[in-house]
Amino acid sequence: MAAGYHLKARRLGIETPNEAHIFMHKDCHVCRAEGFAARTSIVVTNGQRSVVATLYPVTGGLVGHDEAGLSEWAWKELGLDEGASVSVGHTPPLESLSQIRGKVHGQKLDALSLRQIITDIAGGRYSGIHLSAFITACAARALDYEEIHGLTRAMIDVGEHISWGGRMIVDKHSVGGLPGNRTTPIVVAIAAACGLTIPKTSSRAITSPAGTADTMETMAPVELDLATMRRVVESEGGCITWGAAMGFSPTDDILIRVERVLDLDGEGQLVASILSKKLAAGATHLVLDVPVGPTAKVRSYESAQLLAQSLLDIGRSFGLQTKVVMSDGSQPVGRGIGPALEAHDVLAVLRGDTMAPADLKEHALGISAALLELSGKAEEGHGLSLAADCLSSGRAWTKFQRICDAQGGMRTPPVASHLRVIGARHSGLVERIDSRRLSRLAKLAGAPDAKAAGVELHVRLGTPVSRGQPAYTIFAESPGELDYAMSYVEANPDIVGLTLT
């Protein structure tokens, strides 16, 4: 389009993850000639590589009149060296935005529109404002079957794929929303120990205090490239890696960052998010764990059924065999909430500690059983005994250690240096545990960025407690975060609800 202008690239060291910022002098010839103002979208090019960057004009001496200051993300995407010349120009109009406006007003998104939107997102052409409008529109105007199919297809196609040469590839996924539900490392260990191939990719936290990738990272490296992942799986039959590092469905991670800010993800986007990653990773058989409870992500069996049906239907249309396991989501699973705290629970189950949380063990065995049956490794009704035997014999624990070593070496999850025990306010029976507020509390304490931070729960529903008996403990890595969590506890004394006796 318009002729490009050349400026000297200047590295400013500003971290703007997944988004490019450019800083140009307000009075430089380019801003004057092109009418560039604050937040103008600009194409920045270095040879064959280009990014769309948001402009922030600068007065004073931060950048010279012939310089373009660039944020770290832009710098790396463009593969720049200090002082290199970059060209800058107008971005073409964002045509796919009109598809989103149509959706807002009730029109359907067809496959082509979804492909244009996802391609623009993958190309870095959507700002946070645009991404937020897309996510909100798809949550407010629920996506139908064809839209979810089109979105899933577009999200797969825009990223990497892996082929396993026609082999059966099993996978599992939990719909989330339930703190501490960290079954994946246990299920992968059992499935791989039983001879299945399970190249598991996981997410970091969306709105929860820990994602499986965050928890696994406290036990082994998870940012593996495709070649390393393949090597781990060829030698051990399984892995647990961070999906985004693999390049599968790369727009999912971009959408997830905005969903996390809004604490919002619609059903259609949830289905496309799950399936696009599984299908890009080559899965042929998938078990889905859907916890249902008043404070879980899915709150009723009716909505769980709808979600399950959508996952089964869309999965089938891509040739994926899917089984949905619904489970009790009325309280957190295990004791820990937060990356390292959940890892300690996982290790206790795998090692067969007598104090290991029984609910986490049972839940992991149930999912493993479904996988063993779906894949034909066990006959219908015999999956559970096979899984339990694999765990109690220590074969799963051995397999898990081998996987961690293959991923780069096993680590010991950290322990937080600051803690506070919260006692029961009076005697009674535990009649309610608010998973949502526990999650918020764990996040205020620093999770998931502070790996050792979070909450450890000492009671279960129906437990009798005495006044002052520990109900839960808050862990933080800094005194400021602990204070901050404590002020939330003071404002919310009923996170664990007790009967009045």
Added chain:
Amino acid sequence: MAAGYHLKARRLGIETPNEAHIFMHKDCHVCRAEGFAARTSIVVTNGQRSVVATLYPVTGGLVGHDEAGLSEWAWKELGLDEGASVSVGHTPPLESLSQIRGKVHGQKLDALSLRQIITDIAGGRYSGIHLSAFITACAARALDYEEIHGLTRAMIDVGEHISWGGRMIVDKHSVGGLPGNRTTPIVVAIAAACGLTIPKTSSRAITSPAGTADTMETMAPVELDLATMRRVVESEGGCITWGAAMGFSPTDDILIRVERVLDLDGEGQLVASILSKKLAAGATHLVLDVPVGPTAKVRSYESAQLLAQSLLDIGRSFGLQTKVVMSDGSQPVGRGIGPALEAHDVLAVLRGDTMAPADLKEHALGISAALLELSGKAEEGHGLSLAADCLSSGRAWTKFQRICDAQGGMRTPPVASHLRVIGARHSGLVERIDSRRLSRLAKLAGAPDAKAAGVELHVRLGTPVSRGQPAYTIFAESPGELDYAMSYVEANPDIVGLTLT
């Protein structure tokens, strides 16, 4: 909540209008202790003043370990001097976001929720991502009567109000979407010359190439404070100022900036946006101009009726007498599209030039007539002759010049230095003029930021044209912008549609 940390303020000169950015060293003690990462929201405090800022961590030497780099907007909001000490801390959780999530899922927003949302927006606690979700949710899940009332009330209450001591205050508003529809300066001049009090506040462009404030600014200063505006109105009976500078309904301008990025504004928000500004400015009698046409903002008389009814109902609930005038929106009004080009049309009508655009004159007289009748200055059916007499006698022109002088001095609108005439591709009758694409073209040429940029239309619907006869002219302030607009013309040869003869 958590104890604040103190850092030395450093002015970086980065322009981030209406949004605060803070730059801290990634390894400084505050980021480490508090777990602050990219895009964390942070409260920055200087004495009694505080802002919520988005954090961008920095590596390298841009800011020291004991420094907080601040963007210009943050610097000014905090009233800082170089080297001053600021304290930084966590922001409290944004509770009003859960109301927006409820709206996304179909719940109604009650008055209290809307007040919380608008208060948080006014306090700078919403990022672009949050604002976008609010706007999109309200467009996808249309606001009902009570929600629009609550939103209007909240938007009024969060800003300044002006009282005129019980006097009758008249006002007008055009719903927009029609390029060149710049009747306001003419209507204000006529109304004030006829003895009405019309303290008109206008907006800058939302999605159009020019707002009334942008056009007026090419003829006189528009950024007046309350005291100056009152002085102008007391002496001349009318004014045309930029509403946002006045502090009326301040969140409207914040929302408008995001709506402009998305090119999206829902009906309920449109009504609240219009009425909150009028009511805060003290209006008692209001005429609304609603142009209807296939490429105007309102596309059918049915939706115009719905919008008019909503405006009348909500207006009445606040004691505002309202009259709606629907007009033909099938083509742009006047010749110019862009701030200065529209100003030239306005001046031609006021001066009574023989070449003045007749449609702009007629439209302005129609609105003036409605105002004169609604206010009782003219009896029903006699408004038009009174308005026409006021204009043809030169009284309106004299009044307009006096208003401009009172606002700080009359200016001559600029003329662009780069232009290109676009001829008809073949002979025929003009059967279609695409207002939306003309607007986009004017924006690509630089409007509204480049005041002289835009499009001048030389034909009207039904005009016979010969091959090569000028259809419209593009004006730009830079060759780059002209090139850019030309590439749009090449891709869109049918902006002016001709019959095949």
